[in-house]
Amino acid sequence: MKKKTHLGAWLKPGISVLIPLLIAFMPAEWLHIPGITPVEQRVLALFVLAALFWILEPIPIFATSVLIIVLELILISNAGLQPMRQDATGAALPNLIDYREIMGTFASPVILLFLGGFFLAMSAVKFRLDQSLAAVLLRPFGQKPKRLLLGIMAITAVFSMFMSNTATTAMMLAVLAPVLPLFEPGDRGRVAFVLGVPFAANIGGIGTPIGTPPNAIALKYLTGENTIGFGQWMSFGVPLVLVLLLGIWLLLTTLYPARTPALELKFKTRFLRTPKAYIVYATFVVTVLLWLTDFWHGMNSYVVSMIPVAVFLSFGIIGKEDLKNISWDVLWLVAGGIALGLALEKSGLATRLVTLIPFSGLSAMTVLAVAALVGLVMANFMSNTGTANLLLPIVAALGTSGLALESTGGIAGIILGVTLSISLGMSLPISTPPNALAHAGGDIQTSDMARAGVIIGLAGLGIVFALIMILSGTGFFN
Amino acid sequence: MEKTYIICVEDQREVLNTVLKDLEIFEGPFFLEGCESADEAEELLDELDAQGDYVGLMVCDHVMPGKSGVQLLIDVNKDGRFRHTKKLLLTGLATHQDTIEAINQAAIDRYIEKPWNVEILQKQARILLTRFLFDQGLNYEPFLPVLDKETVLERLRRMG
Numbered sequence: 001m002k003k004k005t006h007l008g009a010w011l012k013p014g015i016s017v018l019i020p021l022l023i024a025f026m027p028a029e030w031l032h033i034p035g036i037t038p039v040e041q042r043v044l045a046l047f048v049l050a051a052l053f054w055i056l057e058p059i060p061i062f063a064t065s066v067l068i069i070v071l072e073l074i075l076i077s078n079a080g081l082q083p084m085r086q087d088a089t090g091a092a093l094p095n096l097i098d099y100r101e102i103m104g105t106f107a108s109p110v111i112l113l114f115l116g117g118f119f120l121a122m123s124a125v126k127f128r129l130d131q132s133l134a135a136v137l138l139r140p141f142g143q144k145p146k147r148l149l150l151g152i153m154a155i156t157a158v159f160s161m162f163m164s165n166t167a168t169t170a171m172m173l174a175v176l177a178p179v180l181p182l183f184e185p186g187d188r189g190r191v192a193f194v195l196g197v198p199f200a201a202n203i204g205g206i207g208t209p210i211g212t213p214p215n216a217i218a219l220k221y222l223t224g225e226n227t228i229g230f231g232q233w234m235s236f237g238v239p240l241v242l243v244l245l246l247g248i249w250l251l252l253t254t255l256y257p258a259r260t261p262a263l264e265l266k267f268k269t270r271f272l273r274t275p276k277a278y279i280v281y282a283t284f285v286v287t288v289l290l291w292l293t294d295f296w297h298g299m300n301s302y303v304v305s306m307i308p309v310a311v312f313l314s315f316g317i318i319g320k321e322d323l324k325n326i327s328w329d330v331l332w333l334v335a336g337g338i339a340l341g342l343a344l345e346k347s348g349l350a351t352r353l354v355t356l357i358p359f360s361g362l363s364a365m366t367v368l369a370v371a372a373l374v375g376l377v378m379a380n381f382m383s384n385t386g387t388a389n390l391l392l393p394i395v396a397a398l399g400t401s402g403l404a405l406e407s408t409g410g411i412a413g414i415i416l417g418v419t420l421s422i423s424l425g426m427s428l429p430i431s432t433p434p435n436a437l438a439h440a441g442g443d444i445q446t447s448d449m450a451r452a453g454v455i456i457g458l459a460g461l462g463i464v465f466a467l468i469m470i471l472s473g474t475g476f477f478n
Numbered sequence: 479m480e481k482t483y484i485i486c487v488e489d490q491r492e493v494l495n496t497v498l499k500d501l502e503i504f505e506g507p508f509f510l511e512g513c514e515s516a517d518e519a520e521e522l523l524d525e526l527d528a529q530g531d532y533v534g535l536m537v538c539d540h541v542m543p544g545k546s547g548v549q550l551l552i553d554v555n556k557d558g559r560f561r562h563t564k565k566l567l568l569t570g571l572a573t574h575q576d577t578i579e580a581i582n583q584a585a586i587d588r589y590i591e592k593p594w595n596v597e598i599l600q601k602q603a604r605i606l607l608t609r610f611l612f613d614q615g616l617n618y619e620p621f622l623p624v625l626d627k628e629t630v631l632e633r634l635r636r637m638g
Contacts, residue, residue, distance in 0.1 A: 060617070121638030130635070163638055170634035177628065325637060433619075437631070440622040 013058035020049035033352060038087060039095045040349040042075050047349075047390075050340050054386035061383050062329035065336020072102050072343050097346045105339040109302035110216040111331050116305025117210035118326050120284055121163040123308075123317050127277045128269050129284070130159060130171055135267035145189050145258035148265070150249050152176070153196045157204030157245050161211045161238075162288075164327065165201040169434035172197045173441065179263050180443060189258020194443045195452055196252055198434035202426045203244045207237040209301060213334050214388035218419035220338055221396040226412040226477070230291035230301040236476070240420065240467055247463070248456055255452060276317055283311045330385070337389025341396070350397035359401055364408040365465070371395055371414060372421035372464065376457050379425025384432060387422050409472025417468045424460040427453025482532040482616070483509045484603070487519045487550065488568075489542040497537060497568065500596050501603060507621040508534060508607065516545035520553070523560065533563045534610040535603060540569035540576060548576050551584035562613040564606035568594060605629050 024045035028036050031044070046068060053064040074080050079099035087093055105111070124130050134155050141151025152172060160168040176193055183190040205212030209219055209230055222228050271277070290297065290304040312318040344350040359367070371391065378387040395418050399411030408414050425431050427450045429439035439449060471477060484501055488494035494512045501510055509531075513519040519536075526533055536554060540547040551565045567580050570592035580586045587609075588602045608629040611618050618630060 118638060123638075125636055125638045167635050167638050170631040174628065174631040174635065177631070327637060436619065436622065437634070440625075440630075441627055 012056045016049065016052040016056050016058050019052060020045045023048055033356065036352065037093075037095060037348070039076050039093055040347050040352060042084075043343045043347045043349045046071055046075070046343060047340065050336075051390050054390065055378075055382050057382075060329070061386055062333040062336070065333045065339075065389075068336045069102060069105065069339045072097065072339055073099055076343060076347065077102055095347050097343060101342060101346075102339055105335045105342065106332070108220070108335065108338050110219050110338070111335055113219075113302050113305040114210060114213070114216055114331060114334065115326070116287070116308050117162065118164075118331075119308045119312050119318060120287060121167065122322060122326070123280045123312050124163070124284060125167065125171075126317070126322070127272050127280045129271075129277075129280060130163065130168075131175075131267060131269040132271045134159070134171070134175065135269060138265060138267075143262040143264055145193075145260055145263055146253050148263055149192055149196050149253065149258075152193070153200035153245055153249055156197050156200035157207070157241055160201040160204030161207035161241075164330070165198075165205050165212055166433040166437070168204070169198050169201040169437050172201070173437060175265060175267070177441075179265055180441075182263055183258070183260050187259045188256040189260060190256075191444050191448050192252040192256035192258065194438050194441060195256075195449060196249070198432065198438040199248050199252075199426055199452070199456065200245060201434045202423060202432055203241055203248065206244075206420055206423050207234060207241045209233045210305075211237070212423055213330060213385040214392075214419050214422045216334055217337050217341075217385070217388040217392050218415055220341065221392055221415050222412055226410065226415075228412070228416075229294050230304075231294065232476075234292070236467060236471060240463070243463055244456075244460055247459060248452075251452060251455060256448070276315060279311065279315050280317060283308050333383075333385050333389075337385065337392075340389060341393035344393045345397070350393055351400050353394065354397045354401045357401070359403045362403070364403060364405045364414065365469075367398065367403060368408050368414045368417045368468065369461075369465070371418045372461055375418045375422045376425050376461060379422045380427050380431045380453075380457070381425075384422050384425060387425070388419060391418060391422070407472065408468055409475075409477030412477045413468045413472050416471075417464055420464045420467070421461055424457045424464070427457055480530050480532060481509045482507075482534045482607075482611070482621075483511055483526055484535045484537065484607070485511050485513060485519060485522060485533055486537045487513045487516060487542070487547060488539040489514055490539075493539070497599075500599055501537070503600060504603065504607065504624050507624055515542055516547065516550040519550060523554070523557075527559050532610075532614060532616070533560055534607050534614075535564045535566065537566045537568050537599075537603070540567060540580075541571045546576075548572065548580045548584055551580065551586055555584045562610055564588075564610050566590060566602065566606060568592060568599070601626070608633075 024042055028041055050064060050068050054061055075084050076097055077099040078096040085093055085096060137155050138151050141147050156168055156172045176197065180190055209215050287304060287308050290299065291301050294300055375387055375391050392415060395414055398414060405411055426435055429436050429446060429449065435449060484504055486494060486497045488497055494514065498510055498512050511522060513522055523533060538547040538551055547567060547569065554560050554563060554565065565584060565586045566588040567586045568590050587606055590599055590602065604626040608625040611621060612633045618625065
C-alpha cells in the first residue's frame with residue numbers, strides 16, 4: 001500500500017515532465033506538422049507542459065505559470081540560452097521572442113486592471129463596505145425563503161462582479177451560516193441556499209471584465225478592432241448574469257423547495273463614517289463611473305484601474321501589510337497564460353496548428369459550439385483560469401484560419417462565447433473555489449451540486465449561444 | 479511535501495492517550511505526535527523543524543516532572559522558528575501566577591481546564607489550526623474538511 005502511494009506521488013510529475021521533454025527532443029518530422037520550426041517545436045512542448053501541469057497540478061497552478069515564463073525566457077527569447085538561439089548550422093533562429101515582452105506579461109495592462117480591482121475589493125472589505133451594503137440591499141427581500149434566496153443570490157452576483165468569486169462566497173456563506181440551522185430537519189431548502197451562493201458568485205464573475213480572471217485573458221485577445229471597453233462588456237455581461245441568475249433561482253427553488261416559512265438574517269455591521277471610509281466609498285463609485293464612461297473622458301479601463309491604487313496607497317487605506325495579502329498568485333497565474341499565448345502567437349505555432357484542423361464545411365457556430373463545450377467540460381474539472389489560459393490562444397488563432405466567421409460576428413464572438421462558457425463550469429466541488437467552500441460546509445452532497453450544476457452548464461451554453469447570435473445580429477462586433 | 483504537526487505534551491501516559499484520541503479527527507491532513515515530557519517535545523520540535531515540517535498546534539499540560547508546560551510554551555514563544563505555532567494549555571493544576579505567565583510570556587492562544595470537554599477541545603483546536611494555516615500562508619484547501627468553517631470564511635473574505 002505504502003509503495004503504491006509512493007508511485008502515485010511520482011506519476012503526475014513524471015508524466016507532466018516526460019511527455020513535454022519527448023515532444024521537445026523528438027525529430028520534428030515525427031510530429032507530422034508540416035513546416036514546423038525548432039522554435040515552434042519548443043513552444044509546442046511548452047504548451048503541452050502547461051496543459052499537463054494545469055490539469056494534473058503536480059505543482060500549484062500559479063507556479064506553473066511562472067515556470068512557463070522562465071522556460072520561455074531561457075528557451076525561446078532573444079536573450080535566452082545561447083545554443084537555443086541558433087540552429088544546427090550556427091545561424092540565428094528567426095521568430096525568437098523579445099525577452100522584454102515575455103517579462104512584460106507580469107505587468108500587462110490586464111494584470112494591472114485586475115490589480116486595481118483587487119485594491120477596490122480589499123479596501124471595501126477592510127472598511128466592511130461589503131457587509132454593510134449586503135445588509136442594506138437584503139432588507140427589501142423580506143423573510144420568505146424563496147424571495148430571500150433571490151436576494152442573497154442577486155447580492156452575491158453583484159459583489160462578485162467587483163470582488164473575487166471566492167471572497168464573495170466566503171462572505172455570503174458566513175452571513176448564511178447562522179440561519180442554516182433554522183431550517184426544519186429534512187427541509188431541502190437548505191441545499192438551495194448553500195448552492196445559490198457559490199453558483200451566483202461564479203455567474204456574477206461574468207458581469208464585468210474584472211469579475212473573474214478568464215475575462216482578463218479574453219480581453220488580452222480582444223485587441224485592435226475587436227477591443228471591448230468596460231461599459232461595453234457590462235452591457236451584455238450584466239443582462240446575461242440576470243438571465244442566468246433568474247434561471248438558477250428557478251431551478252434551485254424547484255429542485256430544493258423550502259418548507260420553513262420564514263428566515264431572518266442578522267447583520268451586526270453599520271456603515272463606517274470615518275474620513276477614510278468615505279474615501280473608500282467615493283473612490284469605489286468614481287472608479288466604476290470612470291470605467292463606464294471611457295468614451296467620454298478617453299481613459300481606457302486599464303488606465304482608470306490605476307487610480308484606486310494610487311488613491312488608496314496615498315491615503316494609507318491600503319498599507320504595507322495589506323500589499324502582502326494581494327492575491328499575487330492569481331495575477332501571476334494570468335500572466336503565465338498571457339505569456340503562453342504570446343509564445344503561441346509570436347512563434348507562429350498557433351496559426352500553424354489551426355491550419356491543420358479541417359474547417360471546410362464547418363460553420364463558425366459549430367466551431368463555437370465545440371470550443372465552448374470543451375471549455376465547459378475542462379472548467380468543471382480544473383481551474384477556470386487554467387482553462388482560459390490553454391483554450392483562448394488557440395481559439396484566438398482561429399481568426400486567421402480562413403473560417404467564415406460572419407455568423408458569430410467575427411473571432412470576437414467565438415472568444416467571448418468560449419470565455420463565458422468557461423464560467424459556467426460548476427457541477428463539482430473541485431470545479432471552482434466557491435463550490436469547494438459551499439461543499440465543505442457539510443450541508444450538501446456532491447450529487448446535489450452535480451444535478452443542478454450540469455443543468456446550469458448545458459442550459460447556460462444555450463443562453464450564451466443565443467447571446468452571441470443576438471450580439472452579432474445587432475452589429476455589436478462591428 | 480511538508481507536513482503540519484499537532485504535538486501533545488502530557489506526562490501521564492493514559493491522559494496523553496486520551497488527548498491523542500480526542501484529536502484523532504485531525505489525523506490525515508495533519509499529523510499527530512505525543513510527548514511525555516518537555517524535553518522530549520523540544521527534541522521533536524527540533525527534529526520536525528530540521529525536516530522542514532511545520533508545527534501547527536501544541537497542546538500542553540502544565541505540571542510535569544522536569545520543565546513545566548508553561549516554561550516550554552514560553553520557550554516556544556521566543557523561538558522564531560515557531561512564530562505561527564498555536565499554543566493551547568490544557569491543565570487543572572496551574573496556579574494564578576502560572577496562568578499570568580502563560581498569558582504574558584508564553585502568549586498562549588487558549589487555556590482549557592482539566593477535565594476537559596471533548597467538543598470544546600476539538601472546536602478550539604480546529605480554530606487554532608485554521609488560523610495557523612492562514613498565518614503561515616499554506617494552502618488551506620487540502621485541510622478544508624477538518625478546519626473551522628467560520629474562520630476559513632472570515633479569512634477568505636478578508637482577501638477581497
